[in-house]
Amino acid sequence: MTRQSVAKAHEKIQELSWEPAYHEPVSQYGTDYTFSKAKKKDPLKQVLRSYFPMEEEKDHRVYGAQDGAIRGNMFRQVQPRWMEWQKLFLSIIPLPEISAARAMPLLFRTVPNPELHNGQAIQMIDEVRHSTIQQNLKRLYMNNYIDPAGFNSSLRNFQNDYAGTIGRQFAEGFITGDAITAASVYLTIVAETAFTNTLFVAMPGEAAANGDYLLPTVFHSVQSDESRHISNGYATLLMALSDESNHQLLERDLRYAWWNNHCVVDAAIGTFIEYGTKDRRKDRESYAEMWRRWIYDDYYRSYLVPLEKYGLTIPHDLVEESWNRIWNKGYVHEVAQFFATGWIANYWRIDPMTDEDFEWFEHKYPGWYDKYGAWWENYNRLSVPNGHKPIAFEDVDYVYPHRCWTCMVPCLIRQDMVMDEVDGQWRTYCSEGCHWTDAVAFRDTYEGRQTPNMGKLTGAREWETLYHNWNFADIVKDMGYVRDDGETLVAQPHLDLDPKKMWTLDHLRRCPPFPSPNVSLNEMTDSERQAFHSDYVRQGPAGRPAPAE
């Protein structure tokens, strides 16, 4: 217990493990990967006598900053436009964090290397830290930000809203299915190594620009733990690579994990950064520029591509297509537009875009105004109730999209939509990648190989199905997104808190019933369905109806 060198101390704790002689530890999770009992060093080299005080010191800094923010009246300077999106983000993120803690035991029996288990146990408690420190931040926002609605009902909303459901993949994907696919490839090798860069570094930077320095305080503290988790993933990856028979599965899992992370994380974080900010300096990085730096250069080129020398097939095509979707196909803009179209189903408020915003978007994404400008002008025009219906029910050249069965983000890049009958049900997918995930990857055989441990896509994956043909006032009441006067909606398409300008249940009662796209699709005849598909893929951009033929 004295000040031995870290290496010596770490070497000593390797003596703790032993080979069972009487009973094997329980085996509760399966994998189709094979691992030989290879010696692999624990990359963390972390012992708890230094770990606990280090984290405590990090905590002191976080909580000191929180006290300072309250004393310094930080909330007089935060941008409501930004804070509103935090109602969504902070409803989602504590679950992925805690799910990462829960994921670690999936690796204990499947990766037969006790030395790595030490690092996994430390990651487990790191993740408990992250989940509760983020819940605590949300609690602070609820107590100190002008509008607590949506923060105060956060975890109920997260569990029953379509947006929360999209984000929930970034948690459930860690803890189910093939243990290596879930806890190693999806969680540590892709989600943590690639996408936490935009989540925990890029986004907090934008928070600071919007007057909120607590998000960076908390999330940079979190991110400083992530580097250790990345090492966990890398060590397991190298072990997997040493067995040739795993390469086919690694290739499958990298494709699934990459594409799902792109669909989910880029949708959410891209929207927060681009549409949640008031910082419109022309020289501040756009999400596309951040993505290029943090994910394309730092992850893809520096981490993923070098793995080719170990014989790993890298999904170059999917990385390039992700970029293509962000840069050329307007993925983030389409998602933000959808969130704003469906504001009535949200639990946060979405600020209309202004001329200054238009100018910035046009500067960063040339051609943006022609595609999206008119729609956002309509959004602004229809934001305060004045005898009209919410924008989703008004004629603004926007066709309500079908949902992707796999990633559950709607099929917004209309030309890429795939329609197929899978498991006896007609489904729509946002892309070939998502169609492949459902129809090919999440199956018990893969390219002729038995994969009995692969997970399953489950659940009522189309949110709209639950409310097929309901009136939106009843939907909102059913979900509990009504303020304490029993009438005013939590969600609003503007930031004005004057009760006379806020939408109520009465306003929604004037809307027509809301049919589920997927239920409707399955009620069509084959020829109707083909006609629907032909029309859908000619729609867009910006959700525009297909031009007349």
Next chain:
Amino acid sequence: MTATQEPVPTQTERSVPKPVFTDAEAGAREFPDSNLRRFNYFIPRKRKQSHYEDVTVEVQPDPRHYLSQGWLYGFADGKGGYPLEWTVLKAWGSDRPEPKRYPGSGGQGYEWPAHGWHEFRDPNEEWEQSIYRNNSNVVRQLNQNVDAARQSKAFDQWNPNWVQFVAQHVGAWMHVDHGLGLYLFANANRRGPTNMHNTAISVNSMHRIRSAQDLALYNLTLSEEIAEFDGEAHLRTWQEDPAWQGVRGVAEQLTSTWDWAEALFAANVVFEPLVGELFRSNLVQQAAPGNGDFVTPTLIGAAEYDYAERDLRYTKALFQPLVADKEFAEHNTRTMQSWLEAWVPRCLAAARTLQPLWSQPDAKPPRFEDALDRAKSRFGGILAELGLRNPKELNQ
């Protein structure tokens, strides 16, 4: 001739975001919900919501109440999330099926909490601040104790037999802590039905893993400080010494237990009082002072405190309501009694195989039988608090 005037360089303005007064602080306006500043999706245990509840309750969703679309990813058998059947114990409402979803079903589940598992609250109120405060305090204090002992040459006071005892037997216990910490408790943090269960269990796991490392690094220090100290003796003792094979067998059997609640119950309700405390409080703590050792008890005492004051505390709070459950009290009591019938003999046998240790130090601790009686008495008290009967096997 006039000199050409050099243009004075104008200072370019740095591109930085500008502070803006937004007046977005609480209380700036009155409007619907403007004063509703508490999480409104769960019922607190006491009148007011605790900080601990705010950061743990409902983080792990449940399709029986709010999770309207159900779990989105499953294992190969289609089961996702945290199936209640991962233990045979039941809390009220456990047998109600998950609400069915279909076109137009709406998203309503059962009224919160939907079943009794959600009523569990960790009396230690563990979340990240408590985890790091408590464990940092322990490692700091232990470091200081060991440093002080080194500086005062305290290890020179140990008699030779005690040096060997610490090397072999105190050292062997690190394996118990490590094995259970990792393969029982950390493993169980994936298995419990709510976030409150799994968070408490993960903290328990870290107590054990930290304790294992405390002992390992203490062992390293002693190797450096005492010439005769054999830093590898613990390995041989754990693997070969017949006195330890009973403990090792039970420790391994605990980690092989499929049902997470049974594993937790067997470890914290049965094994720890009958074997853990027997070894720590009734052997090491009693023998060390007489053999000139005031340092080892501080390490062992830290582990003992973790168990007795924190881990046992949440364990009792976890099982007590199940014994008194309004729907499944009888089922749960019967199940726990059957666990006692299975685990008490195993743990007693393991305890008895340790008996030779009591005669090894020069300055003897109180007799083994007296120590075991104290352990049994303590165990009986825990069962009484839980509302369970002493199994007849305890008298063996």
